[in-house]
Amino acid sequence: MTANVYGSSNAIFLTIEANKENIPPGTEIDIKKEESFLLPEPRGNRPADPDTESLTASPVPRPSPATSQLSDASFLSQDPTVTNSADESEDDPEFTSRKEKSLGLLCQRFLISINEETQESPTKEVHLETVARKMCVEKRRIYDIVNVMEALDAMHKTNKSYYQWQGLESLPRLMADLQAEAIEEGLPDRVLRVEQAMCSFTELQSPRGNKGIKDTVGSFVSGSSAPTTPTTSFEPRRTETEKRSRVDSRDRQGRNSLAQLCRRFLMVLLSNPKNVRKVSLDVASTVLIKDPETEGFEPPSRSRCRRLYDIANVLVALGLIKKVHYLFGTKKIPLFVYCGPEPDEHASFDVFQSVERLLSSPQNVPQTPVIKAQTDKMVQQIAGFGKRTLSEQNLSKPIGNSPKIAKIKSEMSPMTVPVSPMADENRLFMFAELAAAQKMQEDLAQLSRSLMQRVNTPMAPMTAPISSPMVGSAPPPLPMAPLNLSGLGKLPPLVFPPTQLPNLPNTRPKFNFPDYNPTQSTIRPLVSQMTFRPELFENNPIPPPQPPKHLMSNILGESKSFKNMQNTNNNNFFDHNTKSSAFHVVVKKDEQQQRRTK
DNA sequence: CTTTCCCGCCAATCT
């Protein structure tokens, strides 16, 4: 009696109570698509913004011709799962849903526009005004995207309102740089500390008290860190204040600028080894926004975090990261998972292909007729663009003679890239890997190995490189290994659950992505199940956690939910009769819509 | 209710 269905027309989730024994807390589920790709919710009458209207120059009149008509609510019918929500079917031709205006979608349209613009300009220069006009958005919005593009070295300013498009082919290299920079800066270390601090917050809040051992539920987030680059353990060699700012000096306060934030965000993700590159929103925001020395581990203010959403939306649109949710008790903790190109100085990346695939996926394409037509067009253009401009260096010869808009369904180019049996959704996000796959595949193990050596850190009980093929019945590698990091002597050890993970069938293909393996994902926690030992935390330089102010997921303020939970559900954190069981699995529910009643 | 994030004010910078 703990499954509850919720969602809207475009995304339905089924919350199922999981078995505490079988499904580790924090099981990663979801696969909820990013909003940018969800279909717009037809909402009827909008209140009609009282104030805003008048004053602000709303440069962008109404909905763009392209999107204006998505009034058509008929698309709703196409999702049979949608049974609830009586709020649909309202349509107002005038009304543009919020989702249509999302930064993510905008970003994709931006790419299209850039394409068109650069076609006429051999110098690849684009005029922002023009682009903005073409996209029917106000210039301000374009800046958000441009800033991120700048951070990715995809474009740079040449003149007033003019930017030169440089493309994202060198993204792998950029990633390699960022990764190196992150390591130099000791970021992995920092991330780890923040995670541990968060962990302690969580721990303390456990209504069960924290004496226990296995009391950490859903533990902390961000799954990342640990094995992570054994990277840890290096003192921030501050030798590089200079390279710190690759984003040109014009950026205002640097640290808080969108561009800077974007790069650092990627750095945080890249602080982890392949396949374990994920961070929670709160950890990310704390690491990125707060000052390591002076601001402690309290998640930053709400407003300071908003930028992170902007960045994430753009990165999602580019297919560089995806967003999933990790369930922690009643909360869904957002995790950002890196799925961009593997850092590699020599590889090349094809964003357009990425976007193409992204858009080609029926699951990510809003299926409203209008939107669909729109995205189809985008796909076409992108396909063309990609061919024209990236042809040579395209690593993805696989698609060679492929149809421009290949409907990349479930079996998306299995012939070109070794793909493990994974859910479509999962596979969808692998496109970036796929782009550079073939070659990379062979180098991976080696790369990661060399990286580790380079960092020269003891690799504790981690028996095999994360990227190594799964072997027979060996238990899948945990995303985190017991820590034994030289630089963290003062940090309390993290203890893993003693229980053995069930063996997996030994039929796994040679090349797989543990993080995305459906089978595995149900038995292995995305984020560790580490147990935090407060008693070992004593001499820790890290400021002891203050009275918890928030839940993991609620970095933006106090968590009322949690308070309630503390008060009312105090003695049974795992109360299975509560809607908020600590163990829930959110399953994207597309096919069967089992509304359960309570 | 909480989370996400669009919108546009307005200040810092540039021309």
Next chain:
DNA sequence: AGATTGGCGGGAAAG
């Protein structure tokens, strides 16, 4: 001084 950029946070939509 006017124009560009872009930090920032209010508040509404979405969940």
